[in-house]
Each structure stands twice: as structure tokens, then as C-alpha cells.
Amino acid sequence: MEKELSKLTTESRNPQSMNLSRLSSMEILQTINNEDKKVAGAVEKVLPTIDKAVTHIYDSFRKDGRLFYVGAGTSGRLGVIDASECPPTFMTPPHMVQTVMAGGENAFIKAVEGSEDNESQGALDLKEKGLTTNDVVVGITSSGRTPYPIGAVKYAKTIGAYTVSLSCNEQSEISLLADCPIEVIVGSEILTGSTRMKAATAHKMVLNMISTTVMVKMGKVYGNLMVDVHASNHKLMERAKRIIMEITDVTYGEAEKTLLLANNQVKPAIIMIKAGVTFEKATEAITQADGYVDGAILYAQKFK
Structure with missing residues (x-):
């Protein structure tokens, strides 16, 4: 030994x-x-x-x-x-x-x-x-x-x-x-x-x-942003809002409102804003695009 x-x-x-x-x-x-x-x-x-x-x-x-x-x-x-x-x-x-x-x-x-x-x-x-x-x-x-x-x-x-x-x-x-x-x-x-x-x-x-x-x-990152971050506390909620603002160019208030409608999920919130669709449609688009943001936006825009 x-x-x-x-x-x-x-x-x-x-x-x-x-x-x-x-x-x-x-x-x-x-x-x-x-x-x-x-x-x-x-x-x-x-x-x-x-x-x-x-x-x-x-x-x-x-x-x-x-x-x-x-x-x-x-x-x-x-x-x-x-x-x-x-x-x-x-x-x-x-x-x-x-x-x-x-x-x-x-x-x-x-x-x-x-x-x-x-x-x-x-x-x-x-x-x-x-x-x-x-x-x-x-x-x-x-x-x-x-x-x-x-x-x-x-x-x-x-x-x-x-x-x-x-x-x-x-x-x-x-x-x-x-x-x-x-x-x-x-x-x-x-x-x-x-x-x-x-x-x-x-x-x-x-x-x-x-x-x-x-x-x-796996599509859990967009650019270098955590689009699948679990917004489970104040710090992560604020991070989630900043990510939405960065990708969609909306105001803090709009990001906060959409995040709430999206059950605190960043990815569907982005699709909702970018494609102008409901949470349900955004979720469907994400599934159809295998989780990838760009693909989900295109799908949602085409079939909204």
C-alpha cells in the first residue's frame, strides 16, 4: 500500500x-x-x-x-x-x-x-x-x-x-x-x-x-443569461426581471408584471413579450422548440 x-x-x-x-x-x-x-x-x-x-x-x-x-x-x-x-x-x-x-x-x-x-x-x-x-x-x-x-x-x-x-x-x-x-x-x-x-x-x-x-x-441559457433561473428569493426575482429587461428592452414594471403572469418563469415571460402571446401559448412554444428561446419565439409568432 x-x-x-x-x-x-x-x-x-x-x-x-x-x-x-x-x-x-x-x-x-x-x-x-x-x-x-x-x-x-x-x-x-x-x-x-x-x-x-x-x-x-x-x-x-x-x-x-x-x-x-x-x-x-x-x-x-x-x-x-x-x-x-x-x-x-x-x-x-x-x-x-x-x-x-x-x-x-x-x-x-x-x-x-x-x-x-x-x-x-x-x-x-x-x-x-x-x-x-x-x-x-x-x-x-x-x-x-x-x-x-x-x-x-x-x-x-x-x-x-x-x-x-x-x-x-x-x-x-x-x-x-x-x-x-x-x-x-x-x-x-x-x-x-x-x-x-x-x-x-x-x-x-x-x-x-x-x-x-x-x-x-439544453437551451437553458440565452446569450450568457440564465433564462431558466429559478426565481425563488428576492435576489433571484430581481435577477429574473433584469434578464427579461435585457432581452426584451421593456421597463422594470413591464418585466415585473409579465414575470408574475408567467408564474415567475423567465423563459415564458420572454416569449410572451417577444411574440405577444399568452403564458399558455408561450409554454407550448417552448415545448415545441425543445426549450430553445429563439425557436420558441419563431414558433409563437407563427402560430399565435
């Missing part, structure tokens, strides 16, 4: 931080910052592989499939963060993007020691979700050798679900199992083995890229 760990890039000592404990606060900050600058470059190198994952996830969603992030510790928490932001940002149903985390939901706040070492539990927890061939499973593990997500990926493959792995070591164990292995090689950590740092930053970037790109392709 010790020999295996010593071979991992994520477990090696960083030559730039050998004297970390002797540095001043500013020197520590500068050292961390210099290492963090390398993360975006490492992600850039694997963009073609991320694009491959995005294509399969998009195809899955078009067939009413689901996306599952599976991980332990920090990796699982990153999955929870990205999945939990999809409903308010893109008005997706809660089941569309989910996280299966070692130790369960409580492990998000407090570490559940040993849970990541149970490969069979990773398979069992995913099995409980009723996985199908239309779903996609993303196993997240910085080392690439964590048993819990490996068990989940192995199970997903027996079902015929598409599998993606996200790790920070070359030719990692989970990479050899997945249909689409994403390896972001960020190098050794400032604090040896603390993969909550560069590795976690890289993985958060990749997960954000995946979910955002897929949602753009």
Missing part, C-alpha cells in the same frame, strides 16, 4: 514547498498562489476529453437520463456542490443531477472514516438509484484509486451506463475502467497529499464546465 501511494503524483512532495513551515504568511500565500496558477493550464490540456463527456451527458439528458457524481470526502462534496446548484441555476428537477457520496449525506459536513474504502458499498449505493443505460456516472477521485467510486463505476458498466472518471494521476485505476477517463495532472500539492487544494480546485473547475456546458446545449 505504501509503495503504491508513493508512486502517485498527488502524494509526492512538492519541491516548491519543502520549507513551507519556515516561511512567512505572505511567502506561504505566494507559494500557494503560484501553484494554483498551474491548475487552469492542466485543465486546458484535457478539454477534448471533457468535451467527450459533455456530448454523452447531453445525449443522456435528451433521453431523460440522469447524471450521477460519485465520490468520497472532498471529491464527494464537490459533486454535491455542483449538483445542488443545478436546480436554482437552470431549473432542473432534483433527480436530473445527483451525487452519491461515501458515508451518505451526513458525510458532507463530517467525515465518515473508512467509508471510502468500501468498493461494494459504492456499487450498492448507486444500485439503489435504479441506474439505467440512459444514465451517466462520473467517478471522482483525486488519487484515481479510491474504492468507493471505483465500485460505482464497475457497477455502472455492468448496467451499460456510460462512465466518466475524474482523477489527477496518469493511468490511474479508475481511468482504466471508465469509458471517458479525465486525468487533470496538476502535480504535487503544496501540503503533501492534501488533495483538497489543487486537485480539488481542478475537479471543481471540470464539474462546473461539464454542468454549465450541458445546460447551455
Whole structure:
């Protein structure tokens, strides 16, 4: 086990931080910052592989499939963060993007020691979700050798679900199992083995890229605006009004009035104003256009 760990890039000592404990606060900050600058470059190198994952996830969603992030510790928490932001940002149903985390939901706040070492539990927890061939499973593990997500990926493959792995070591164990292995090689950590740092930053970037790109392709973004934002609080209500004003050039009062008529849904409000139709017609147009704003406007104008 010790020999295996010593071979991992994520477990090696960083030559730039050998004297970390002797540095001043500013020197520590500068050292961390210099290492963090390398993360975006490492992600850039694997963009073609991320694009491959995005294509399969998009195809899955078009067939009413689901996306599952599976991980332990920090990796699982990153999955929870990205999945939990999809409903308010893109008005997706809660089941569309989910996280299966070692130790369960409580492990998000407090570490559940040993849970990541149970490969069979990773398979069992995913099995409980009723996985199908239309779903996609993303196993997240910085080392690439964590048993819990490996068990989940192995199970997903027996079902015929598409599998993606996200790790920070070359030719990692989970990479050899997945249909689409994403390896972001960020190098050794400032604090040896603390993969909550560069590795976690890289993985958060990749997960954000995946979910955002897929949602753009799903028609949940117009230009660079969140037209499917869930206006569930004051801040989001105000954002929704500004989005409507930006796209339709109406006044604040008109945007507020139309948003109310549209049951606080931005996309139909835009169609109602642009095409001069009722909420019912706008909703029908959105359905006919597969959720895309431009297509919905054209449909509504033609058939109003």
C-alpha cells in the first residue's frame, strides 16, 4: 500500500514547498498562489476529453437520463456542490443531477472514516438509484484509486451506463475502467497529499464546465443569461426581471408584471413579450422548440 501511494503524483512532495513551515504568511500565500496558477493550464490540456463527456451527458439528458457524481470526502462534496446548484441555476428537477457520496449525506459536513474504502458499498449505493443505460456516472477521485467510486463505476458498466472518471494521476485505476477517463495532472500539492487544494480546485473547475456546458446545449441559457433561473428569493426575482429587461428592452414594471403572469418563469415571460402571446401559448412554444428561446419565439409568432 505504501509503495503504491508513493508512486502517485498527488502524494509526492512538492519541491516548491519543502520549507513551507519556515516561511512567512505572505511567502506561504505566494507559494500557494503560484501553484494554483498551474491548475487552469492542466485543465486546458484535457478539454477534448471533457468535451467527450459533455456530448454523452447531453445525449443522456435528451433521453431523460440522469447524471450521477460519485465520490468520497472532498471529491464527494464537490459533486454535491455542483449538483445542488443545478436546480436554482437552470431549473432542473432534483433527480436530473445527483451525487452519491461515501458515508451518505451526513458525510458532507463530517467525515465518515473508512467509508471510502468500501468498493461494494459504492456499487450498492448507486444500485439503489435504479441506474439505467440512459444514465451517466462520473467517478471522482483525486488519487484515481479510491474504492468507493471505483465500485460505482464497475457497477455502472455492468448496467451499460456510460462512465466518466475524474482523477489527477496518469493511468490511474479508475481511468482504466471508465469509458471517458479525465486525468487533470496538476502535480504535487503544496501540503503533501492534501488533495483538497489543487486537485480539488481542478475537479471543481471540470464539474462546473461539464454542468454549465450541458445546460447551455439544453437551451437553458440565452446569450450568457440564465433564462431558466429559478426565481425563488428576492435576489433571484430581481435577477429574473433584469434578464427579461435585457432581452426584451421593456421597463422594470413591464418585466415585473409579465414575470408574475408567467408564474415567475423567465423563459415564458420572454416569449410572451417577444411574440405577444399568452403564458399558455408561450409554454407550448417552448415545448415545441425543445426549450430553445429563439425557436420558441419563431414558433409563437407563427402560430399565435
